[in-house]
Amino acid sequence: MRAWWSKIARAFGRRSGLGEELSEEMQAHLEFLAERNVERGMSAEEARDAARREFGNAALMRERSYESWQFRGFETLLRDIRYALRGIGRAPAFSLIVILTLAVGIGANTAIFSAVYAVLLKPLPYPSGERLVWLGESTAKATGISVTWLNFDHWRKENHAFESMAGFESADFTLTGRGQAVLTHAGIVTSEFFPLTGARPVLGRLFTASDDDPHAPATVVVTREFWARALGSDPAIVGKTLMLDGSAYTVVGVLARVPGFFGRTTDYYLPLRPTAVQLARRDAHGSMRALALLRPGVTLAAARADIDTIMERLAKADPGPEDDHRVYADFLTEVWTGDVRHVFALLIGAVGLVLMLACANIGSLLLIRMTQRAREMAIRSAIGAGRGRLARQLVTETLLITLLGGACGLLLADFGLHLLKALGPRDIPRLMEASLDVPVLLFSAALTLVVGLICSLAPVLGSRRVNLSTQMKESSTGAGSGRLGHALRGGLVITEVAAALVLLFTSGILLRSLLATENINPGFAPKHVLALELQLPDGRYKTHAAILDFYARLEMALRALPGVQAVGAVNCPPGGGDCGDDWYSVVERPAPRREDVPLTLVNLADANCFQTMGIRILAGRGPAEEDHLGAPAVAVINETMARTWWKDARSALGQHIKLGGPYMDGPALEIVGVVSDVPQMGLDGPAQPVVYRAAAQDADSAMVVMIRTSGDPVTRMASVRRVLAATDSEIPIQSLKSCEAWLGASLTQRRFIALLLALFAGIAVALAAIGCYGVLNFWVSSRRHEIAIRMAMGADMAAILRRTGRQAAALGGIGLLIGLCASWGASRWVSSMVFGISAHDPAVFFMAVTGALLIVLISAAVPLWRATQVSPMETLHEV
Amino acid sequence: MSTVDYLPEEKRLELLQGTLEVLILRSLKLEANHAYGISQFLQQQSDNEFVVDNGSLYPALQRLLQRGWIAAQWKTSPNGRRARYYNLTAAGRKQLVKATSQWERFVAAMARVLAPEG
Numbered sequence: 001m002r003a004w005w006s007k008i009a010r011a012f013g014r015r016s017g018l019g020e021e022l023s024e025e026m027q028a029h030l031e032f033l034a035e036r037n038v039e040r041g042m043s044a045e046e047a048r049d050a051a052r053r054e055f056g057n058a059a060l061m062r063e064r065s066y067e068s069w070q071f072r073g074f075e076t077l078l079r080d081i082r083y084a085l086r087g088i089g090r091a092p093a094f095s096l097i098v099i100l101t102l103a104v105g106i107g108a109n110t111a112i113f114s115a116v117y118a119v120l121l122k123p124l125p126y127p128s129g130e131r132l133v134w135l136g137e138s139t140a141k142a143t144g145i146s147v148t149w150l151n152f153d154h155w156r157k158e159n160h161a162f163e164s165m166a167g168f169e170s171a172d173f174t175l176t177g178r179g180q181a182v183l184t185h186a187g188i189v190t191s192e193f194f195p196l197t198g199a200r201p202v203l204g205r206l207f208t209a210s211d212d213d214p215h216a217p218a219t220v221v222v223t224r225e226f227w228a229r230a231l232g233s234d235p236a237i238v239g240k241t242l243m244l245d246g247s248a249y250t251v252v253g254v255l256a257r258v259p260g261f262f263g264r265t266t267d268y269y270l271p272l273r274p275t276a277v278q279l280a281r282r283d284a285h286g287s288m289r290a291l292a293l294l295r296p297g298v299t300l301a302a303a304r305a306d307i308d309t310i311m312e313r314l315a316k317a318d319p320g321p322e323d324d325h326r327v328y329a330d331f332l333t334e335v336w337t338g339d340v341r342h343v344f345a346l347l348i349g350a351v352g353l354v355l356m357l358a359c360a361n362i363g364s365l366l367l368i369r370m371t372q373r374a375r376e377m378a379i380r381s382a383i384g385a386g387r388g389r390l391a392r393q394l395v396t397e398t399l400l401i402t403l404l405g406g407a408c409g410l411l412l413a414d415f416g417l418h419l420l421k422a423l424g425p426r427d428i429p430r431l432m433e434a435s436l437d438v439p440v441l442l443f444s445a446a447l448t449l450v451v452g453l454i455c456s457l458a459p460v461l462g463s464r465r466v467n468l469s470t471q472m473k474e475s476s477t478g479a480g481s482g483r484l485g486h487a488l489r490g491g492l493v494i495t496e497v498a499a500a501l502v503l504l505f506t507s508g509i510l511l512r513s514l515l516a517t518e519n520i521n522p523g524f525a526p527k528h529v530l531a532l533e534l535q536l537p538d539g540r541y542k543t544h545a546a547i548l549d550f551y552a553r554l555e556m557a558l559r560a561l562p563g564v565q566a567v568g569a570v571n572c573p574p575g576g577g578d579c580g581d582d583w584y585s586v587v588e589r590p591a592p593r594r595e596d597v598p599l600t601l602v603n604l605a606d607a608n609c610f611q612t613m614g615i616r617i618l619a620g621r622g623p624a625e626e627d628h629l630g631a632p633a634v635a636v637i638n639e640t641m642a643r644t645w646w647k648d649a650r651s652a653l654g655q656h657i658k659l660g661g662p663y664m665d666g667p668a669l670e671i672v673g674v675v676s677d678v679p680q681m682g683l684d685g686p687a688q689p690v691v692y693r694a695a696a697q698d699a700d701s702a703m704v705v706m707i708r709t710s711g712d713p714v715t716r717m718a719s720v721r722r723v724l725a726a727t728d729s730e731i732p733i734q735s736l737k738s739c740e741a742w743l744g745a746s747l748t749q750r751r752f753i754a755l756l757l758a759l760f761a762g763i764a765v766a767l768a769a770i771g772c773y774g775v776l777n778f779w780v781s782s783r784r785h786e787i788a789i790r791m792a793m794g795a796d797m798a799a800i801l802r803r804t805g806r807q808a809a810a811l812g813g814i815g816l817l818i819g820l821c822a823s824w825g826a827s828r829w830v831s832s833m834v835f836g837i838s839a840h841d842p843a844v845f846f847m848a849v850t851g852a853l854l855i856v857l858i859s860a861a862v863p864l865w866r867a868t869q870v871s872p873m874e875t876l877h878e879v
Numbered sequence: 880m881s882t883v884d885y886l887p888e889e890k891r892l893e894l895l896q897g898t899l900e901v902l903i904l905r906s907l908k909l910e911a912n913h914a915y916g917i918s919q920f921l922q923q924q925s926d927n928e929f930v931v932d933n934g935s936l937y938p939a940l941q942r943l944l945q946r947g948w949i950a951a952q953w954k955t956s957p958n959g960r961r962a963r964y965y966n967l968t969a970a971g972r973k974q975l976v977k978a979t980s981q982w983e984r985f986v987a988a989m990a991r992v993l994a995p996e997g
Binding site for chain 1: 913914915916932933934937938940941958960961962963
């Protein structure tokens with residue numbers, strides 16, 4: 001250390017002085033020599049010549065003195081690397097196993113980290129993205145409520161916590177007048193939105209405050225992609241019009257870069273303008289949320305309090321039904337990634353364990369190899385290599401092999417990342433942006449280095465124990481078979497068994513949950529049913545009658561297709577999630593207090609819907625032809641809602657549901673039927689109350705037409721498209737897929753995690769088995785003499801097995817015990833992802849323990865067999 | 880540490896690797912000395928068994944300077960000549976004690992190994 005420092009000081013400071021000083025010093029030396037020669041009786045000239053001869057090559061000396069001030073480490077490093085490469089080549093099988101093990105460990109970690117980095121860690125692509133806050137309204141019970149325009153306007157103008165605030169929502173429009181009608185996606189935003197997201201125009205301008213005026217002409221800003229794709233990159237596009245849902249919008253600009261805000265493709269942006277109702281009433285909700293930039297130094301809690309003060313003031317100044325509403329505010333990063341954080345935490349934990357196993361394996365391999373090389377090390381130290389020198393050589397060797405492993409790991413990670421993106425659920429934001437970029441590469445480089453240093457600890461610790469005299473005297477088993485070596489290897493076996501057990505358990509729990517969800521009875525017959533999702537353009541289908549007429553004609557035409565058994569329409573199919581909910585109350589019951597009004601999902605079903613999907617009618621009837629607009633409003637409720645209020649399904653009939661609850665406007669519906677539950681929120685979702693209204697009484701332009709076919713529904717897709725085009729060629733298809741695909745889509749995230757964890761568990765099991773095998777095998781090898789002597793003294797096979805097996809059993813037992821405790825702890829981690837079984841499912845515990853036990857048994861079998869095969873005669877003669 | 884002393888005279892002992900530095904430290908134990916003086920000292924003390932090659936001596940001195948075991952300063956010698964005098968630092972003194980005891984253990988071990996078996 002000190003030598004380094006003086007080298008550095010010399011390099012920067014007194015370098016030039018060195019040459020002069022040396023010359024002067026050598027000159028003095030020469031004169032001393034010459035003086036002595038003169039004293040011995042030489043002439044002055046002779047004396048100088050003799051002195052010069054005796055002194056030697058001054059130039060060379062100066063050279064070598066300089067050298068000692070330079071960093072010779074680099075040269076030694078090269079020599080170490082050459083030596084290490086030779087070492088790797090000398091034990092190719094060993095090196096290959098180490099490199100592959102590392103590649104798996106580092107590859108898995110890098111792939112998962114690149115996903116974690118893209119989804120959770122990478123800064124948002126907006127200026128000051130870390131200060132962007134997502135705002136909505138909340139009550140004591142719900143946080144996902146939209147902001148009304150009047151509230152937003154007050155917040156925007158009266159807050160002290162934010163620099164700027166924008167309102168936004170999204171909607172779909174049908175673009176016509178440019179070839180085939182296409183469904184397009186719009187972001188609807190106030191003018192503050194673009195500065196907040198750092199968007200710039202390449203053509204024209206973005207929105208200004210004048211675009212926010214409800215009476216200003218309709219304008220649109222298109223994205224560059226949409227401009228290129230749908231508008232032919234028309235350089236004169238600014239000033240032209242787009243027909244969206246039958247209305248004309250003037251293009252004012254083209255965006256340079258898509259802010260990528262709405263989590264899906266956005267084709268263009270429209271100005272967000274309040275309707276007359278929204279300007280008049282503080283409880284007129286749409287789907288608007290707000291995005292705001294927190295002032296530096298203001299905390300989120302302070303910002304919430306600030307907005308809540310405004311809400312309390314408004315409740316007094318402009319009282320209404322929503323006086324209890326407060327603000328919901330959270331950082332944008334939190335809103336976007338809060339849900340998936342635990343998923344990635346779990347994955348990171350799993351790959352971390354895999355890496356730990358890889359390290360343990362490599363450590364034990366190196367330790368074993370070290371004991372085989374103990375003689376080499378002893379000899380090298382005897383001929384003059386210092387301990388530091390040997391340690392450096394060992395670290396260089398290990399690091400080099402780790403770097404090779406890391407490089408292979410990167411290749412593996414690249415492949416894994418492609419797989420991850422192909423299999424990964426689409427709803428994880430920014431997962432598709434994951435790549436092996438600089439931070440990820442830095443991560444894996446650091447990881448490789450740390451792993452290399454940790455792994456090289458084992459052989460270096462081993463090498464410290466090598467000493468000349470004992471090593472020369474000891475037999476061929478090597479010095480590393482001392483107590484420390486055994487403790488280390490025993491610890492490795494325990495760790496491996498425990499880690500494998502934990503991974504087996506968690507992946508088992510998730511796989512069983514997945515099976516449970518896939519085998520759940522959906523309450524209807526999704527097989528052979530096609531779902532055609534449509535959204536009629538508002539411009540052309542303005543009235544109830546027009547919408548109803550279209551769907552009636554379409555269903556009729558579809559029914560006429562060969563192979564089609566039944567056709568019906570629903571607003572939100574099973575697995576479609578929440579397409580709309582509302583407060584409600586039962587008219588025949590006492591009115592609940594304002595804050596206790598319950599929520600229900602609201603869906604629409606036409607007369608043939610339940611029959612087509614095979615949803616069982618438990619009591620009464622489904623919607624029928626007689627439930628038209630003029631007739632009494634009816635409702636069909638699901639089993640969950642019926643059970644909430646009545647002792648059986650039949651008692652619900654004839655009672656009334658009031659939508660909106662007792663305190664808000666909404667129709668009162670007579671219950672005419674009760675149907676079985678379907679998994680509306682996905683197969684693993686909770687059962688929720690649902691009210692089905694008759695489609696004819698509350699027509700919606702967005703419906704999903706369900707088509708029951710006699711064979712494989714996929715083969716009917718082409719004819720369904722044809723029929724739709726024949727009915728109205730200007731209606732874009734939102735989606736056309738099997739009903740099972742709708743249900744299955746809700747499971748992609750679950751399937752993804754279960755699959756990945758199962759993969760990691762598989763790798764862990766393989767690594768643990770290899771590791772345990774290696775250690776036990778070595779244990780037997782190093783005890784061959786002892787075993788041979790025992791056999792020679794008359795021990796039978798059973799005694800040898802008992803003795804050798806006891807070691808394996810003890811280590812395996814401790815490993816299992818620790819693994820069980822850790823699994824118990826881990827089960828709490830995964831409990832939020834468990835479905836249909838207990839997080840402490842005994843069957844899974846049993847399977848995981850059996851699996852871990854098998855690892856120990858299989859990896860112990862061969863070494864034990866080898867122990868019994870020791871031939872006393874041969875072994876004892878070997879020495 | 881790759882310098883291995885090379886002496887043309889066959890009868891003289893080769894210095895073992897790493898020993899020159901200890902010898903230099905020892906030669907400076909009692910008084911400061913210059914390079915010439917050090918080589919004279921070693922030659923005399925070893926009864927002419929060690930002849931120190933200047934090609935090893937100078938780099939060795941530089942290494943000792945680097946480690947802070949010796950320090951150097953210019954002084955005038957008794958016969959009036961300016962020379963660079965080296966003296967032991969505190970760290971150098973400690974190192975000398977350590978190296979001496981290591982050396983003694985090494986010699987004893989060598990002796991035990993080489994001693995004729997009884």
